Amino acid sequence: MLNDLVSRCRSYRRFYEEERIGEDALKELVELARLTPSTANSQALKFRLVSSEEECGKIFPYLAWAGALPDWPGPVEGERPSGYIVVCCDLALGKNKLWDDGIAAQTIMLGAVEKGYGGCMIASFKREETAKALGIDPSLYSLDLVLALGKPKETVKVVPLKADGDVRYYRDENQVHYVPKRALEEIIL
Numbered sequence: 001m002l003n004d005l006v007s008r009c010r011s012y013r014r015f016y017e018e019e020r021i022g023e024d025a026l027k028e029l030v031e032l033a034r035l036t037p038s039t040a041n042s043q044a045l046k047f048r049l050v051s052s053e054e055e056c057g058k059i060f061p062y063l064a065w066a067g068a069l070p071d072w073p074g075p076v077e078g079e080r081p082s083g084y085i086v087v088c089c090d091l092a093l094g095k096n097k098l099w100d101d102g103i104a105a106q107t108i109m110l111g112a113v114e115k116g117y118g119g120c121m122i123a124s125f126k127r128e129e130t131a132k133a134l135g136i137d138p139s140l141y142s143l144d145l146v147l148a149l150g151k152p153k154e155t156v157k158v159v160p161l162k163a164d165g166d167v168r169y170y171r172d173e174n175q176v177h178y179v180p181k182r183a184l185e186e187i188i189l
Contacts, residue, residue, distance in 0.1 A: 012118035015150030021083030033104035044094035064124035081148035118152035
């Protein structure tokens with residue numbers, strides 16, 4: 001059911017790095033995104049697939065991992081993503097397609113969960129360095145998101161928002177990741 005799929009689709013930041021995601025699996029996920037709606041049907045998004053250990057290693061240093069966890073530098077070696085999909089906008093076809101990015105990225109993430117993977121949408125990354133590392137011409141394509149993917153190696157739990165209203169995610173001493181969510185009654189006007 002869709003409800004179960006959405007509930008399991010969390011932001012995972014630690015993975016079983018040795019369980020590689022092949023290029024064919026990444027292509028299947030992009031195929032899902034290809035079928036999604038697009039603003040003015042421009043279909044301006046393009047996707048750079050990263051599945052080799054070498055390329056994964058090239059872009060990892062340019063990614064920011066968890067702003068609410070300032071003491072956590074990101075996944076350690078052995079717990080890093082085994083694949084990435086870099087969501088780009090073909091500037092000849094459109095620009096500022098952030099809503100298309102969101103639709104495509106969430107669709108990819110739901111597809112990843114269905115396949116037994118998980119991931120994290122990363123908007124905070126060094127775009128210029130990532131483009132250079134992957135051979136993407138930034139005058140032709142904007143790099144909008146990096147989708148880090150792999151077999152999740154952590155537990156992520158959704159919990160009710162505390163009385164103080166703090167929405168920041170946090171981890172306990174066992175590295176269980178908690179994501180506070182507002183109640184349904186609070187978000188319906």
